Amino acid sequence: MHAAATQAVATSVHALVRRAVVVRRTPASSSSSSRALALAPRRHPARRAMATTTATASDADAPPPSSPLVQYVVLRKDLGQGLGWPLGSVCAQAAHAAVAAVWTFKDHDDTRAYCAPGAIDEMRKVVLEVKGEAQLTTLAGRLTEAGVDHKLWMEQPENYPTCLSTRPYRKSEIAHLFKKCNLAKGTIGGGGGGGGS
Numbered sequence: 001m002h003a004a005a006t007q008a009v010a011t012s013v014h015a016l017v018r019r020a021v022v023v024r025r026t027p028a029s030s031s032s033s034s035r036a037l038a039l040a041p042r043r044h045p046a047r048r049a050m051a052t053t054t055a056t057a058s059d060a061d062a063p064p065p066s067s068p069l070v071q072y073v074v075l076r077k078d079l080g081q082g083l084g085w086p087l088g089s090v091c092a093q094a095a096h097a098a099v100a101a102v103w104t105f106k107d108h109d110d111t112r113a114y115c116a117p118g119a120i121d122e123m124r125k126v127v128l129e130v131k132g133e134a135q136l137t138t139l140a141g142r143l144t145e146a147g148v149d150h151k152l153w154m155e156q157p158e159n160y161p162t163c164l165s166t167r168p169y170r171k172s173e174i175a176h177l178f179k180k181c182n183l184a185k186g187t188i189g190g191g192g193g194g195g196g197s
Helices: 002-018 045-061 087-104 109-114 133-145 171-178
Strands: 021-026 036-041 069-076 125-130 150-155 160-166
Touching: 069 087, 069 109, 069 133, 069 171, 087 150, 087 160, 125 133, 125 171, 133 150, 133 160, 133 171
Parallel strands: 069 125
Antiparallel strands: 021 036, 069 160, 150 160
């Protein structure tokens, strides 16, 4: 009897999840082509109460959620703003470093979990910037001292550092090492000079 009751609750919760969100149109203007889509939960108080009760009972036994897996990518701000590299070239440096870090540490459990088929569409990256080459190499040294797996990308044939990337880590494990870095933002300097591939 207990198994039948558990199955009934599971079936009800599954049905609730499938119907939890509906898409409704809200007019953004008088034109029908410019309607915005909005997500709105359906209003079923009895079902919501049952789902809340079920979730609360299972949450009491579950461990707290872990910190998400994230890959840190740190670019040199001076590549675009000071040296005039085009946006595509700067993006290529980030891509090189990120792929190289994942490949270099492909056998690590966190890297395998980050790249698993069921998680591939949920990758998280934090893209940061430092002022220039000196700050990037200093950060790479601090990461090495702290035992953090990373790849310092050296642009060729010039052989100078342009970007670094960690392998995927739990955010709570290494976020403190990037406190002095800023989120990469703003526009990348124009001009056609410089640029890697």
